[in-house]
Amino acid sequence: MTLAAATLSEHEPAPHQPVLLAEVMAALQPQQSLAGRFIDGTLGAGGHAMALLSAAPQARLLGIDRDPRSLAVARARLAAFAERVIFVHANFDQMAAVAAQHAFAPVDGILLDLGMASMHVDDSDRGFSFRAEAPLDMRYDPHSGAPSAADLINTLSAEALAELLYTYGEERESRRLARAIVAARPLYTARQLAELIERTLPRREKIHPATRTFQALRIAVNDELGALERVLPQTLALVRRGGRIAIISFHSLEDRIVKRFFARESADCLCPPKQPRCTCAHKAQLRLLTRKPITASQAEIAANPRSRSARLRVAERL
Ligand SMILES: C[S@@+](CC[C@H](N)C(=O)[O-])C[C@H]1O[C@@H](n2cnc3c(N)ncnc32)[C@H](O)[C@@H]1O
Numbered sequence: 001m002t003l004a005a006a007t008l009s010e011h012e013p014a015p016h017q018p019v020l021l022a023e024v025m026a027a028l029q030p031q032q033s034l035a036g037r038f039i040d041g042t043l044g045a046g047g048h049a050m051a052l053l054s055a056a057p058q059a060r061l062l063g064i065d066r067d068p069r070s071l072a073v074a075r076a077r078l079a080a081f082a083e084r085v086i087f088v089h090a091n092f093d094q095m096a097a098v099a100a101q102h103a104f105a106p107v108d109g110i111l112l113d114l115g116m117a118s119m120h121v122d123d124s125d126r127g128f129s130f131r132a133e134a135p136l137d138m139r140y141d142p143h144s145g146a147p148s149a150a151d152l153i154n155t156l157s158a159e160a161l162a163e164l165l166y167t168y169g170e171e172r173e174s175r176r177l178a179r180a181i182v183a184a185r186p187l188y189t190a191r192q193l194a195e196l197i198e199r200t201l202p203r204r205e206k207i208h209p210a211t212r213t214f215q216a217l218r219i220a221v222n223d224e225l226g227a228l229e230r231v232l233p234q235t236l237a238l239v240r241r242g243g244r245i246a247i248i249s250f251h252s253l254e255d256r257i258v259k260r261f262f263a264r265e266s267a268d269c270l271c272p273p274k275q276p277r278c279t280c281a282h283k284a285q286l287r288l289l290t291r292k293p294i295t296a297s298q299a300e301i302a303a304n305p306r307s308r309s310a311r312l313r314v315a316e317r318l
Helices: 002-007 021-028 047-055 068-077 079-084 092-101 118-122 149-155 158-169 174-184 190-200 211-221 224-238 252-265 298-303 305-309
Strands: 037-040 060-065 085-089 107-113 239-249 286-288 311-317
Touching: 021 047, 021 107, 021 239, 021 311, 037 047, 047 060, 047 079, 047 107, 060 068, 060 079, 060 092, 068 079, 068 085, 068 118, 079 085, 092 107, 092 224, 107 224, 149 158, 149 211, 158 174, 158 211, 174 190, 190 211, 211 224, 224 239, 224 252, 239 252, 252 286, 252 311, 298 305
Parallel strands: 037 060, 037 107, 060 085, 107 239
Antiparallel strands: 239 311, 286 311
């Protein structure tokens, strides 16, 4: 993968298909600010970034990714635009500091396309896929020093594990599964865990019974919800008036955080509705452009099944 990434070019098939691409372009309007500045906090394989940079020939982009491999892929694919891109290996929860370091504010638009990329599942040595015989790692940044998925699986109590599987994976059989994991550990590989889940849980739905557990572990290992909570207020300070914030989420936990943040920051008062007079002095900083999230068309879902659960919300800075 690393070698392949190093030789990738923008002309080769994308290692990750950007979702809701036309909708993101319509939201960020790069053609309106030809020499604009944009931040892509989840650069991935650079698919959205490439479209932005192509649509606005003088625009500059600050591209952030927490995963060194993703960043290498993006660097190779965006080589033709390299003069206009600053590549930064960081967690997007450091967005304000990274932008300040590069004197890159205010900006015309910010994009977050949350979660993992197809490359993560395809990287058979990282533990994201339950089909691969790989160490249970799942860290976007393997050098972060944070505990891996194996560390969590092998050290958490059954109660803590059940809570994690229930909260982040919405796994209804979380207690039963957590007890089975504790009885079977140590577990070191993705395949070992997937096989244990197959033996423990009845197969009721079309999706593999390990899907929810793998999602839960990935979210926990990378503190995905925490990073999202931390970056949202920073985006307010970075986007210029009239600039846009576009966020694509892939499950209800993320989407709820974005929805609540946009709702709160687009309201002029946060007092309880029954209170006769406002005492909070809260002022709206955003205009909501999507009351309901934008979802993928049937055609996009047919071409790229990963887009099925994508939800795009967009707001404009007042
Ligand atoms: C869905 S992919 C983005 C794909 C990209 N939009 C494209 O078109 O190729 C999400 C990327 O965000 C990165 N990522 C996830 N959480 C992150 C965080 N907190 N900070 C920075 N990057 C993050 C992942 O490593 C992954 O490469």
